[in-house]
Amino acid sequence: MKWKELEEEPCSMARTIGVIGDRWTLLILRECFLRTRRFEGFQSALGITRHLLAERLKKLVRQGILRRIPYQESPKRHEYILTQKGIDLYPIMMAIVHWGDTHMVDERGRPLLHQHRKCGKDFDPVMVCSECGEPLSAKEVHTHPGPGARSLPEKSALETRKAKARSRAA
Amino acid sequence: MKWKELEEEPCSMARTIGVIGDRWTLLILRECFLRTRRFEGFQSALGITRHLLAERLKKLVRQGILRRIPYQESPKRHEYILTQKGIDLYPIMMAIVHWGDTHMVDERGRPLLHQHRKCGKDFDPVMVCSECGEPLSAKEVHTHPGPGARSLPEKSALETRKAKARSRAA
DNA sequence: TTTGACAGTTCCATTTTAGAACTATAAGGT
DNA sequence: ACCTTATAGTTCTAAAATGGAACTGTCAAA
Numbered sequence: 088m089k090w091k092e093l094e095e096e097p098c099s100m101a102r103t104i105g106v107i108g109d110r111w112t113l114l115i116l117r118e119c120f121l122r123t124r125r126f127e128g129f130q131s132a133l134g135i136t137r138h139l140l141a142e143r144l145k146k147l148v149r150q151g152i153l154r155r156i157p158y159q160e161s162p163k164r165h166e167y168i169l170t171q172k173g174i175d176l177y178p179i180m181m182a183i184v185h186w187g188d189t190h191m192v193d194e195r196g197r198p199l200l201h202q203h204r205k206c207g208k209d210f211d212p213v214m215v216c217s218e219c220g221e222p223l224s225a226k227e228v229h230t231h232p233g234p235g236a237r238s239l240p241e242k243s244a245l246e247t248r249k250a251k252a253r254s255r256a257a
Numbered sequence: 258m259k260w261k262e263l264e265e266e267p268c269s270m271a272r273t274i275g276v277i278g279d280r281w282t283l284l285i286l287r288e289c290f291l292r293t294r295r296f297e298g299f300q301s302a303l304g305i306t307r308h309l310l311a312e313r314l315k316k317l318v319r320q321g322i323l324r325r326i327p328y329q330e331s332p333k334r335h336e337y338i339l340t341q342k343g344i345d346l347y348p349i350m351m352a353i354v355h356w357g358d359t360h361m362v363d364e365r366g367r368p369l370l371h372q373h374r375k376c377g378k379d380f381d382p383v384m385v386c387s388e389c390g391e392p393l394s395a396k397e398v399h400t401h402p403g404p405g406a407r408s409l410p411e412k413s414a415l416e417t418r419k420a421k422a423r424s425r426a427a
Numbered sequence: 428t429t430t431g432a433c434a435g436t437t438c439c440a441t442t443t444t445a446g447a448a449c450t451a452t453a454a455g456g457t
Numbered sequence: 458a459c460c461t462t463a464t465a466g467t468t469c470t471a472a473a474a475t476g477g478a479a480c481t482g483t484c485a486a487a
Contacts, residue, residue, distance in 0.1 A: 088304040089476090097368040099354045099355075100287050100357060101287075102361040108283055110260070110275075110278045113278055125464080125465085126465050127464060127465075135258070136444070137467085138445085162452040177393070178356070178382075179352040182348040182349040183274070184270045185269075185348070186348075188269045189345060191264070191269060191276070196403055197403035198267040198402070199269070199403050200400070201399070201400055202401060203393070205397055206388050206391070209388075210386045210388045212348075212387070213385050213387045214347075214352070214382045214384055218378040218379075219376035219378070219380075221375055223373070224344075224347065225290060225344055227374045228372065229372045230291070230371055231369070231372060233369050234366035236368045259445090281475095295434085297433060306476055306477065307434085308475080309474090310435090311436075332482080332483040332484055335434085
């Protein structure tokens with residue numbers, strides 16, 4: 088499976104990973120949520136090479152996750168801000184942070200706390216069912232094919248590969 | 258920033274990304290949640306090279322996300338199953354899938370639906386505040402340093418890099 | 428005795444990334 | 458006029474990661 092193909096897989100997870108599933112992209116998005124907007128800002132906060140930063144920003148703009156907006160003429164300068172599609176990545180970011188807070192902190196505790204303006208308290212993000220509001224756990228969820236599924240999606244991919252292997256062997 | 262350093266950054270997101278923030282690792286974890294347990298299963302479902310698969314599985318075991326359990330003697334065979342630490346990644350997976358369901362589906366609709374056994378309905382995952390139960394949005398969250406924060410974390414990293422740049426120039 | 432399943436390991440070519448230097452435009456100081 | 462700084466890139470080469478295929482070893486079944 089090549090990376091281009093990922094975005095065409097009949098799997099929302101594979102498609103999403105094709106867009107944001109690499110280390111620098113995720114860190115760039117972290118910075119976006121921390122209000123970084125400019126090239127130099129990303130570069131110095133992350134220590135990413137300028138080459139890769141330029142390339143990743145272009146990709147995020149192409150994908151409609153960031154918008155490139157001019158903030159001055161001569162010399163032309165732009166800043167990168169999250170679109171709604173980008174802002175919608177927030178639950179992913181929070182889920183990642185929360186797992187790190189649970190499993191990767193050292194003895195000193197969490198590096199960052201999150202306060203909910205509405206209720207004023209420091210909180211953890213909790214994932215719940217949109218229908219009944221109960222917290223979700225993997226065991227309570229049953230996965231079944233939706234309208235966009237290929238017929239027998241995993242099997243067909245598997246069989247395709249096996250067929251290829253057979254034809255090579257012949 | 259090298260990848261080893263990531264896991265030592267005072268940022269739960271960076272640390273988590275250091276562990277699961279690459280494309281193959283995320284796809285391997287998807288398979289784990291879909292009940293794949295064996296080497297050949299991962300390999301044929303994903304089309305990953307055997308070399309990388311072996312390497313990634315080892316890393317996930319080292320990190321305590323998978324456990325390698327013997328399921329037969331002679332020849333020795335093992336299967337890989339999620340630990341609790343691994344199962345705790347579920348909200349990240351669901352958040353990724355949900356973003357894809359919202360922004361990456363084609364005209365045919367979602368490839369997979371999720372049914373909540375407790376209430377019997379197909380659902381979307383929603384992220385809420387642990388304290389007040391309200392759905393979260395990025396704008397309503399204020400981030401502030403916790404006990405594990407470095408003093409002025411971003412600034413210090415930035416200054417370190419600037420100092421380096423200066424000393425190179427001199 | 429051969430074939431096939433399984434779980435890897437090894438090897439080489441190709442692709443990506445790291446690291447540093449270079450380009451370009453303009454403002455501001457001296 | 459000349460030098461420095463800020464900003465946003467681009468270009469170059471060496472090092473690292475990945476892809477692709479073949480190979481190893483153990484055992485069961487045909």
